[in-house]
Amino acid sequence: MSVQLIPVAADEADVRLDRWFRRRWPAVSQGRLEKLLRTGQVRVDGRRAKAGQRLEAGQVVRIPPLPADPEDHADAMPARSAAPAIRPDDEAMILESILYHDDDVIVLNKPPGLAVQGGTNTKVHVDALLDVLRFDSRERPRLVHRLDKDTSGILVLARSARSASALAAAFRSRAARKIYWALVVGYPNPSRGSIRAPVAKVPVAGVEKMEVNVEEGQAARTEFAVLDKAGRCVTWLHLEPLTGRTHQLRVHCAYLGTPILGDGKYGGAEAHIQGEGISRKLHLHARALRIPHPSGRGELTIQAPLPKHMASSFEAFGFDEKEVSDPFAVLPETTRKKK
Numbered sequence: 001m002s003v004q005l006i007p008v009a010a011d012e013a014d015v016r017l018d019r020w021f022r023r024r025w026p027a028v029s030q031g032r033l034e035k036l037l038r039t040g041q042v043r044v045d046g047r048r049a050k051a052g053q054r055l056e057a058g059q060v061v062r063i064p065p066l067p068a069d070p071e072d073h074a075d076a077m078p079a080r081s082a083a084p085a086i087r088p089d090d091e092a093m094i095l096e097s098i099l100y101h102d103d104d105v106i107v108l109n110k111p112p113g114l115a116v117q118g119g120t121n122t123k124v125h126v127d128a129l130l131d132v133l134r135f136d137s138r139e140r141p142r143l144v145h146r147l148d149k150d151t152s153g154i155l156v157l158a159r160s161a162r163s164a165s166a167l168a169a170a171f172r173s174r175a176a177r178k179i180y181w182a183l184v185v186g187y188p189n190p191s192r193g194s195i196r197a198p199v200a201k202v203p204v205a206g207v208e209k210m211e212v213n214v215e216e217g218q219a220a221r222t223e224f225a226v227l228d229k230a231g232r233c234v235t236w237l238h239l240e241p242l243t244g245r246t247h248q249l250r251v252h253c254a255y256l257g258t259p260i261l262g263d264g265k266y267g268g269a270e271a272h273i274q275g276e277g278i279s280r281k282l283h284l285h286a287r288a289l290r291i292p293h294p295s296g297r298g299e300l301t302i303q304a305p306l307p308k309h310m311a312s313s314f315e316a317f318g319f320d321e322k323e324v325s326d327p328f329a330v331l332p333e334t335t336r337k338k339k
Helices: 017-024 030-038 088-096 127-133 161-172 248-255 264-271 308-317 333-337
Strands: 004-007 060-063 098-101 105-110 152-158 177-185 192-196 199-201 210-212 221-230 234-241 284-292 299-303
Touching: 004 161, 017 030, 017 060, 088 098, 088 127, 098 299, 105 299, 152 161, 161 284, 177 248, 177 264, 177 308, 199 248, 210 248, 221 248, 234 248, 234 308, 248 264
Parallel strands: 152 284
Antiparallel strands: 004 060, 098 105, 105 152, 177 234, 177 284, 192 221, 199 210, 221 234, 284 299
């Protein structure tokens, strides 16, 4: 394995370097990582770094060849001798999720329930399936941003280090437009506007949960607009995040008083509605993306079809996705550029 240069995705900003590293190489111990940092083998933007350093979106982390020789594994945690074989069903699933690909980019329509990266008791995830998506490339595709496990929709992969750097820079800036659709419980008042509510992690060990925290939270902004409603029971909401905080859209919708349908984590029992054709899954979908193509040639514009459970709920509530042919026209460019 050769040296890797991995850009920090927009939604990985402010993550500690050691935590960022362990997400990718959980078998390498903290002690081993500290040694790699002390000897300058792991660097950030070409400079020596410390384990507790907070990363910034767009920075590039240098990773030496891993795994190294047996001596280097003396203080590592036990690891599997080899990556588990990819099941045919999982290979077929990830290939069927491809919306677009060229020499620089692969765009997936990530199914709900599929994690982007591994974790405790998570064996099947996008990162583990990237070798299926090599096609004719010598390089393994790279993740440049993430979606929550239960969020469906557009996930972009870079097919080279150069493309990854360009895409990460676009996500970090407002050059990329990300449009999400959600079904929320209730009706927001006003029907369109800007949510500016800082988001911070809830200080509970072992739980990844966020909250609005004006004093300690990181700035977070989401533009929203109502697309349709079923009485005052459920609303079809257009969401455009201008920052990329963890669980931002879920937290902001709950903050509006309209939790996302199926989001028991942030909406409790209120987030669930009984009815034929209405799933208990999270109703949040990364619907559309417009981003400068990493080749420098024009823009890439993609829309992702709704997952089955959301399509079923749309039908149950009488919503018609065809009514919004251009998601980027819902909120004018001037609105999202306001400070």
